[in-house]
Amino acid sequence: MIPFNKPFLTGKEVHYMYQAVYAGKLSGNGVFTKKCQSFFEEKYGFKKALMTTSCTDALEMAAILCDIKPGDEVIVPSYTFVSSALAFVRQGAHIVFADSCSDDPNIDTDKIESLVTEKTKVIVPVHYAGVACDMDKIMKVAEKYNLLVVEDAAQAIDSYYRNRPLGSIGHLAAFSFHETKNIISGEGGLLAINEERFIRRAEIIWEKGTNRSEFFRGEVNKYGWVDTGSSFLPSETVSAFLYAQLENLDMIQERRKAIWRQYYEGLKQLEEAGFIHLPVLPEYATNNAHMFYLVCNSLDERTGLIKYLKDNGILSVFHYLSLHLSNYYTSHYEYIPTLTQCDKYADCLVRLPMFYELKNEDVEYIIDKIRSYFVYKC
Structure with missing residues (x-):
């Protein structure tokens, strides 16, 4: 049987995981986490990249950063994985589903504006098969109605829209490194942040609602609970595996x-x-x-x-x-x-x-x- 998918190993994954284990830093945000995040920031121009345990987690972080409240409306294509909508539902959003294009599974950008109401807060374009949605049209609607755009770039690593990397155009973006993706870590994801105003809070949400990242950078003399959040940060071994993939x-x-x-x-x-x-x-x-x-x-x-x-x-x-x-x-x-x-x-x-x-x-x-x-x- 020719399988549908077979995870590809470059040969260095286990070697880097071994290094992470014997470095004595396994809980995340260590050397390999920083290497992966720097790779994305330098190659694709994201203002900040944060490794997550999954793309779903990255989308959930995005929903929190968008300050979704019960009753807010979020426009999402219906032809997508459940996480594209569920991340916002968990914050109380009302999902407004959009249709696909006639020749392309991506969201029909010509119909987005007709779905906007006074309650609309976010548009979530999903770059199906790594092929870009028409982001100029989406960003134009977002600017007109003061909306946020969260790119679901789960499938879109190393793909571009008019020479701009996918994930770098919207206010926020989420990537997946599930074993079915081009670049993998078994499970794993990344939140890309493209506006400075979201960076500090994203780090706090990422670290269980604490300002722990600031503490370890020496910016505060103690850290504590300052906001909502969860355990979005993956193990250092996940990032070690991923880094071997990124090198190739x-x-x-x-x-x-x-x-x-x-x-x-x-x-x-x-x-x-x-x-x-x-x-x-x-x-x-x-x-x-x-x-x-x-x-x-x-x-x-x-x-x-x-x-x-x-x-x-x-x-x-x-x-x-x-x-x-x-x-x-x-x-x-x-x-x-x-x-x-x-x-x-x-x-x-x-x-x-x-x-x-x-x-x-x-x-x-x-x-x-x-x-x-x-x-x-x-």
């Missing part, structure tokens, strides 16, 4: 992009024949090859394709279910919007195997089986 970012990205191009070139004739739709890359966006997906023309076709591939030794998966149709949302909200494009992707999108060690011959085999399914089964 360019190599990992180069290989993933080669696999992505091989899929695209091998499947584009099926798209031209009308059997499938392939990913669209807008002129303002780069491709970080986080995933390769295709969109079938119906749920039945999608179900049949996944089964056919599995029968031939290939594990492919569908992706998100529409959050506006989830049990939680429908049981807590009276108004359920109609989001046609979101539902299309929920029913028809298929993710193909994508990982560093996937061989060219395996990709060709997968392409061949997809062609066979549509030519002989449909």
Whole structure:
């Protein structure tokens, strides 16, 4: 069976974890935490980067920093992972779900302004598959209505919008290093802070509501409980693992992009024949090859394709279910919007195997089986 995902190890992860263990500093915010944070600040220009135990934690920190209160409205695409909405729900927000674009699973930026009310406080664009949302349009709406923007960049490491790194455009951003991402630490995440006004409070929230970071920098002579917060700071061994990955970012990205191009070139004739739709890359966006997906023309076709591939030794998966149709949302909200494009992707999108060690011959085999399914089964 060709797996959907296989975590890639560079070879130095365990070595750096060993160093962290024998340095006697395991609780976090040590040498490797600082190295990872400096990497992101220097390479992508974030004013401050804070390692977290997950992307969900980074989003929860962002929700606290946005000062969300019960009844505040937050605009989120329905086609996303639950954390994009849940982080704000935990602070009492009312989620307003937005539809996807007709040719792209990202949020339909042309419809965001129509969703803004006097209660709206935050817009959460999700860069699906590492491909940028139209951030100029989003930031223009945010500026017009004095809203905050939190980029959900879970899938978007090393991807750009008009030469600007994703995660550096909104007021705040969250990244994921889950084992399915390009760069991994098993679990793990990062909060990117792009405005000075959020930095001090973010450090306090990060350290369980205390000003412990200031104390260790010698800025105060004692530390205590000064704000809300939680245990968002990961173990030093998590950062040690991640740093080995970051050192090899360019190599990992180069290989993933080669696999992505091989899929695209091998499947584009099926798209031209009308059997499938392939990913669209807008002129303002780069491709970080986080995933390769295709969109079938119906749920039945999608179900049949996944089964056919599995029968031939290939594990492919569908992706998100529409959050506006989830049990939680429908049981807590009276108004359920109609989001046609979101539902299309929920029913028809298929993710193909994508990982560093996937061989060219395996990709060709997968392409061949997809062609066979549509030519002989449909």
